[in-house]
Amino acid sequence: MALTAAQQRATGLRFVERHCDAASPARWTKPQLDAAVVVVDQWLTDNQASFVAALNAGAPAFGGANSTAQQKAWLFVYVVLVRQGLL
Amino acid sequence: MATGVINLPIGAAVLPDGSASNAAPAIQRVKSSAAAPTPYFLQAAFDAATEEQLLWPLVVPADYGGTPVLNLLFKMLSASTGDVIVEGRVAAVTAGDATDVDAKALDAANTSAAVAVPGTVGHLAAITLALTNADSLADGDLAVVYLARDATNAADTAAGDLELVGVALSYTRL
Numbered sequence: 451m452a453l454t455a456a457q458q459r460a461t462g463l464r465f466v467e468r469h470c471d472a473a474s475p476a477r478w479t480k481p482q483l484d485a486a487v488v489v490v491d492q493w494l495t496d497n498q499a500s501f502v503a504a505l506n507a508g509a510p511a512f513g514g515a516n517s518t519a520q521q522k523a524w525l526f527v528y529v530v531l532v533r534q535g536l537l
Numbered sequence: 538m539a540t541g542v543i544n545l546p547i548g549a550a551v552l553p554d555g556s557a558s559n560a561a562p563a564i565q566r567v568k569s570s571a572a573a574p575t576p577y578f579l580q581a582a583f584d585a586a587t588e589e590q591l592l593w594p595l596v597v598p599a600d601y602g603g604t605p606v607l608n609l610l611f612k613m614l615s616a617s618t619g620d621v622i623v624e625g626r627v628a629a630v631t632a633g634d635a636t637d638v639d640a641k642a643l644d645a646a647n648t649s650a651a652v653a654v655p656g657t658v659g660h661l662a663a664i665t666l667a668l669t670n671a672d673s674l675a676d677g678d679l680a681v682v683y684l685a686r687d688a689t690n691a692a693d694t695a696a697g698d699l700e701l702v703g704v705a706l707s708y709t710r711l
Contacts, residue, residue, distance in 0.1 A: 463586050475616065
């Protein structure tokens with residue numbers, strides 16, 4: 451489900467609060483940050499179905515009813531974090 | 538005409554109670570990362586999403602002649618671009634007024650221009666805010682000075698906390 455405008459603003463500012471500092475400053479204004487969050491949110495909306503379909507096809511033991519939507523989301527996030535050296 | 542100055546230390550501010558529309562900034566003790574002995578100071582961290590506020594009660598000096606101005610020094614926690622906006626208000630009561638101090642309201646808001654944040658995190662910038670709406674402030678009054686970051690103003694565009702490190706109220710002396 452797509453984020454509301456309030457959730458988009460809160461998400462961007464939470465990101466700044468936790469992941470920006472003097473060494474990695476927030477070089478974006480709040481509206482610019484909102485726009486970035488909207489892009490990510492829209493990308494997820496656009497690609498959610500193909501992600502689920504890929505899981506079902508390539509890993510049927512994990513896909514479909516064998517994992518919850520939350521588990522699929524967590525798996526996606528974990529893979530992203532490890533790929534970026536964040537976990 | 539000479540100018541008088543009242544320092545309003547961060548540590549002397551009264552924090553609102555945290556109820557709806559009464560959010561308070563975090564008061565932080567900061568230790569410089571320089572070698573010891575190192576400067577310590579207090580700062581108030583104003584959120585980028587919620588309007589948070591500080592208040593200073595004071596007795597107005599005998600040489601107060603008008604033209605109150607809030608002078609602020611701030612830096613940013615993480616933002617290196619965008620603008621901030623602050624809002625100042627005053628409540629003033631003169632001894633003998635038919636006013637219930639316990640029910641006293643703040644005068645109308647005085648809103649600053651959009652002030653650009655420093656391009657480097659940790660650098661200082663200043664805001665000058667004329668308190669045009671000053672509730673007929675006069676010498677000898679009991680006054681409460683209110684300060685907030687207008688974080689929900691569309692023109693307050695800087696992401697991340699505003700760290701307020703210095704506040705002074707200047708005025709024209711009699």
